[in-house]
Amino acid sequence: MSAGLARLVARRIGTALCSLVFVVVAIFFMTAALPGDVADMLLGQNATPAAAQALRHSLHLDQPLWLRFMHWCAGMLHGDPGTSLLTGRPVSEMLAPRLYNSLLLAGATTVVSVPLALLLGLACATWRDTHFDRVMTVLTLGVVSVPAFLIATVAVFVFAVQFRIVPALSDIRSIHSVGQFILTFAMPVSTLASITMAQMIRMIRACMIDVFSAPYIEMAVLKGVPPIRIVLHHALPNAIGPVANAIALSLSSLLGGVVVIETIFNYPGLAQLMVDSVMLRDVPIIQSCALLFCLTYLFLTTLADIVALASVRKGRGA
Amino acid sequence: MTHMISVSNLEIVGRRRHGPAVPIVRDVSLDVAEGQMLALIGESGSGKTTIALSLLGHARAGCAISGGRIMVAGHDVTTMTAGELRAFRGRTISYVAQNAGTAFNPALSLGQQVIEPARVHWSMTRAQAEHKMIDLFRALALPDPETIGARYPHQLSGGQLQRLMAAMALVTDPEIVVFDEPTTALDVTTQIEVLAAFRSVLADRGITGVYVTHDLAVVAQIADHAVVLRHGQVRESGPVAEILGNPRDDYTRELVAACRIPPRTTFPAPVLDRAVETVLDLSGVIVGYGRLDAAGLPERRILDEVSLSVPRGSTLGIIGESGCGKSTLARTISGLQPWAAGQVTFRGEALAPDIARRTREQRRRLQIVAQNADMVLNPAWRIGASIERVLTFFRGLKGAEARNEAARLLDMVRLPHALLDRLPGELSGGQKQRINFARALAARPDLVLCDEITAALDPVVAAAILELMAELQRELGISYIFITHDLHAVRAVCDDVAVLYGGKVVEHNSSQSLTTGAHHPYTRLLVSSVPEMRAGWLTEAMTARQAGRPEPLQVAPQGGCRFFPRCDVRMPGTCDHNPVPVQILPGGARIACFTNAAALVPDGDDGSCPDFHNRPISGTDSPEEVRHDDPASF
Numbered sequence: 034m035s036a037g038l039a040r041l042v043a044r045r046i047g048t049a050l051c052s053l054v055f056v057v058v059a060i061f062f063m064t065a066a067l068p069g070d071v072a073d074m075l076l077g078q079n080a081t082p083a084a085a086q087a088l089r090h091s092l093h094l095d096q097p098l099w100l101r102f103m104h105w106c107a108g109m110l111h112g113d114p115g116t117s118l119l120t121g122r123p124v125s126e127m128l129a130p131r132l133y134n135s136l137l138l139a140g141a142t143t144v145v146s147v148p149l150a151l152l153l154g155l156a157c158a159t160w161r162d163t164h165f166d167r168v169m170t171v172l173t174l175g176v177v178s179v180p181a182f183l184i185a186t187v188a189v190f191v192f193a194v195q196f197r198i199v200p201a202l203s204d205i206r207s208i209h210s211v212g213q214f215i216l217t218f219a220m221p222v223s224t225l226a227s228i229t230m231a232q233m234i235r236m237i238r239a240c241m242i243d244v245f246s247a248p249y250i251e252m253a254v255l256k257g258v259p260p261i262r263i264v265l266h267h268a269l270p271n272a273i274g275p276v277a278n279a280i281a282l283s284l285s286s287l288l289g290g291v292v293v294i295e296t297i298f299n300y301p302g303l304a305q306l307m308v309d310s311v312m313l314r315d316v317p318i319i320q321s322c323a324l325l326f327c328l329t330y331l332f333l334t335t336l337a338d339i340v341a342l343a344s345v346r347k348g349r350g351a
Numbered sequence: 352m353t354h355m356i357s358v359s360n361l362e363i364v365g366r367r368r369h370g371p372a373v374p375i376v377r378d379v380s381l382d383v384a385e386g387q388m389l390a391l392i393g394e395s396g397s398g399k400t401t402i403a404l405s406l407l408g409h410a411r412a413g414c415a416i417s418g419g420r421i422m423v424a425g426h427d428v429t430t431m432t433a434g435e436l437r438a439f440r441g442r443t444i445s446y447v448a449q450n451a452g453t454a455f456n457p458a459l460s461l462g463q464q465v466i467e468p469a470r471v472h473w474s475m476t477r478a479q480a481e482h483k484m485i486d487l488f489r490a491l492a493l494p495d496p497e498t499i500g501a502r503y504p505h506q507l508s509g510g511q512l513q514r515l516m517a518a519m520a521l522v523t524d525p526e527i528v529v530f531d532e533p534t535t536a537l538d539v540t541t542q543i544e545v546l547a548a549f550r551s552v553l554a555d556r557g558i559t560g561v562y563v564t565h566d567l568a569v570v571a572q573i574a575d576h577a578v579v580l581r582h583g584q585v586r587e588s589g590p591v592a593e594i595l596g597n598p599r600d601d602y603t604r605e606l607v608a609a610c611r612i613p614p615r616t617t618f619p620a621p622v623l624d625r626a627v628e629t630v631l632d633l634s635g636v637i638v639g640y641g642r643l644d645a646a647g648l649p650e651r652r653i654l655d656e657v658s659l660s661v662p663r664g665s666t667l668g669i670i671g672e673s674g675c676g677k678s679t680l681a682r683t684i685s686g687l688q689p690w691a692a693g694q695v696t697f698r699g700e701a702l703a704p705d706i707a708r709r710t711r712e713q714r715r716r717l718q719i720v721a722q723n724a725d726m727v728l729n730p731a732w733r734i735g736a737s738i739e740r741v742l743t744f745f746r747g748l749k750g751a752e753a754r755n756e757a758a759r760l761l762d763m764v765r766l767p768h769a770l771l772d773r774l775p776g777e778l779s780g781g782q783k784q785r786i787n788f789a790r791a792l793a794a795r796p797d798l799v800l801c802d803e804i805t806a807a808l809d810p811v812v813a814a815a816i817l818e819l820m821a822e823l824q825r826e827l828g829i830s831y832i833f834i835t836h837d838l839h840a841v842r843a844v845c846d847d848v849a850v851l852y853g854g855k856v857v858e859h860n861s862s863q864s865l866t867t868g869a870h871h872p873y874t875r876l877l878v879s880s881v882p883e884m885r886a887g888w889l890t891e892a893m894t895a896r897q898a899g900r901p902e903p904l905q906v907a908p909q910g911g912c913r914f915f916p917r918c919d920v921r922m923p924g925t926c927d928h929n930p931v932p933v934q935i936l937p938g939g940a941r942i943a944c945f946t947n948a949a950a951l952v953p954d955g956d957d958g959s960c961p962d963f964h965n966r967p968i969s970g971t972d973s974p975e976e977v978r979h980d981d982p983a984s985f
Contacts, residue, residue, distance in 0.1 A: 249456040252448055255407055256468045256519070257441035270458035344458075 154237025236279030274341030281337030394809035462500025510541030636693035668845030735771035
């Protein structure tokens with residue numbers, strides 16, 4: 034790696050860290066501004082002003098906002114995201130299994146969607162303006178335009194209720210074999226993948242068409258290079274940067290889709306935990322979940338930019 | 352006689368989506384005998400590249416071969432299947448593209464790309480192909496033939512890439528090579544070397560060629576026969592000598608005339624006479640980047656102590672190869688690129704380095720006309736709006752007043768008023784450049800900076816623009832700085848000329864004396880590299896060059912003259928260490944060189960004296976005076 038590239042990568046990571054600081058501040062103060070009060074929620078019918086006051090004191094909720102922020106930040110720096118206001122268990126302990134489940138779902142979706150999207154995106158660009166391309170365009174635009182919950186609900190109705198091929202709910206504790214794994218994950222993964230793939234295919238197609246119009250592609254045609262070699266050897270290396278960005282953006286939007294999908298399929302992931310915690314005003318869990326989502330987003334976009342930088346550097350140099 | 356290429360009644364149509372078919376090439380027939388070189392001559396839009404590509408059975412997106420027959424090396428190209436075409440391209444016939452900088456894939460090493468035709472046709476093993484490639488690199492006079500293949504396109508110069516592209520075309524030993532304006536994007540000094548390399552390689556291998564170009568002087572050097580095209584039709588065809596020497600068609604005559612622009616007829620004002628009122632004066636201007644040295648000046652200099660002046664109503668030409676700092680000079684004067692040191696005086700007032708700190712009046716009086724009119728004119732604005740905006744901004748004209756003034760400006764640049772309601776996309780390249788000029792004139796400037804304004808235009812159109820510039824100067828008394836790499840254009844419009852090399856002014860002289868009298872070795876190299884429109888010029892020029900020229904050095908000197916590595920009168924030990932002296936000749940011309948001016952007169956010219964050759968000057972035998980790298984002297 035050259036010194037110039039190292040400097041550029043360092044600068045990109047620096048930018049990501051600045052965004053992270055902003056995100057941390059924004060998450061804390063936005064969740065603090067949420068309406069409702071956990072003390073009232075916990076005490077329910079028995080809430081007397083004195084009891085609520087005492088509970089707030091014991092949860093340190095009567096401290097000024099900035100002091101709580103400092104405590105929270107200090108905890109985060111030590112890797113301790115605090116304790117749940119409702120259960121009293123450490124947030125990290127509650128988050129860990131959920132994070133594992135969510136990563137499993139996102140990972141399975143990535144493994145399915147990225148290669149398929151690459152293949153279809155390349156095919157669309159190669160056979161541009163043919164019937165294949167037009168059908169793909171209609172399909173991808175259709176999927177992009179329909180909200181995720183509708184696709185998920187229709188999928189449940191067709192495959193789980195009408196045909197009874199797959200379970201409607203994802204009970205991941207009952208998985209004991211590969212077959213069961215595939216059956217359980219088929220619905221949420223295919224729903225998520227269809228949404229992310231549609232975006233990726235559109236963007237990969239656009240990037241590749243851009244590269245295909247370059248003079249060196251015409252030169253390759255005039256050298257008698259076979260079409261497959263033109264796509265893989267001449268065009269793809271020049272599209273890595275934009276394609277990596279397209280994939281990263283789609284994958285990070287996958288995390289947004291997860292909230293809806295996990296709720297509909299009752300999948301025990303991070304997003305479901307977050308939705309439940311919002312109902313119960315369990316602020317530390319909301320904060321940690323939000324932070325995790327933001328971290329993933331930042332990580333993916335930063336990674337894509339670094340890949341793009343490295344590929345540009347290799348090709349076009351200093 | 353057998354013809355290697357035989358095209359008859361070729362028709363090619365273009366079609367926009369759902370639009371009607373528009374003929375691009377109509378009823379073109381041509382033949383090329385084995386081992387001969389055919390030139391396809393024409394301006395942009397004449398269909399010359401379209402015809403050249405059709406020989407490889409290729410039509411660009413939106414185009415289609417709709418009729419006629421193309422026989423190439425015994426194959427009927429129009430009836431071949433996709434698979435047959437793949438086997439044919441790069442093997443039987445190969446292609447050398449106009450711009451090697453974009454035709455090479457930036458992500459792959461050059462060697463990989465050069466041997467690819469041989470690899471995809473399974474005609475040799477990798478080792479054989481690489482061996483062949485190195486032989487070709489050597490034949491094409493490329494530096495480091497063994498290792499240059501490991502490099503990437505951005506690491507080499509345009510002239511080197513163009514030769515690598517020729518190697519790529521030749522690696523499979525094709526019977527035919529199609530060259531598509533391969534030297535148009537190169538500097539003259541590079542063009543001559545590339546042309547010579549191409550010619551010797553083609554002659555050695557007996558290859559049949561098709562050479563697409565608009566430059567008749569190049570045609571005279573490299574082709575046997577020529578076909579003149581216009582609007583997709585053949586205007587004239589025949590042997591090159593016939594077409595250039597005795598053109599029968601009106602359009603061919605116009606083309607030939609455009610390559611012989613008469614030199615400026617008005618008697619030039621005395622060169623560099625400070626008593627004449629100067630419009631613009633630069634002294635010791637330094638522009639650079641990188642770390643600052645002890646004196647607080649940038650380490651890497653794009654412009655190094657440039658001093659120039661433009662007398663009122665005259666034209667100063669700036670010439671030099673790409674990368675010499677020409678365009679930076681324009682950006683510096685116009686305030687887009689602030690300078691680190693030096694002074695610029697405009698009409699007696701000091702100019703601020705940054706355009707934001709210049710007064711509106713200063714900005715109005717100093718206008719720039721850029722090379723590419725497409726990048727200046729907003730494609731969504733009508734021509735009238737673009738011009739009226741300048742009138743409103745600088746002169747406060749509004750409504751009908753602005754409209755009338757815009758119409759008057761169109762008269763000035765000889766365009767019909769109807770264009771005011773058109774969009775830039777509906778205009779031709781020459782019309783857009785005229786509008787670009789009108790836009791600058793709308794501010795009523797004293798000085799117009801013209802940065803390569805004719806570089807993107809066809810010769811006939813460019814000649815008309817140069818004529819317009821001279822007319823406007825006579826009518827309005829404006830001064831120009833004319834930046835170009837075209838020496839014909841310099842002679843046609845400039846009074847004085849400054850030669851830039853590596854950011855330094857190496858010579859400042861009258862433009863009419865470029866071919867006579869004493870000159871800096873670099874100026875002589877530039878002038879002698881401009882092709883002349885007669886057969887045999889290239890051979891003479893190359894022989895003359897090889898006779899008196901030491902091999903160029905690969906390392907740049909640490910101090911002294913920047914031209915040292917390429918100089919034919921260099922004196923090691925002197926030129927590469929000491930500060931360069933500036934000699935002022937009796938006519939007022941200045942030359943920055945160690946060799947005595949009397950020895951810098953071209954051979955055969957009066958005043959040349961072989962005794963002076965390679966004798967360093969001392970303070971006493973210089974013609975008038977010598978100052979040692981004194982910034983104020985330039």
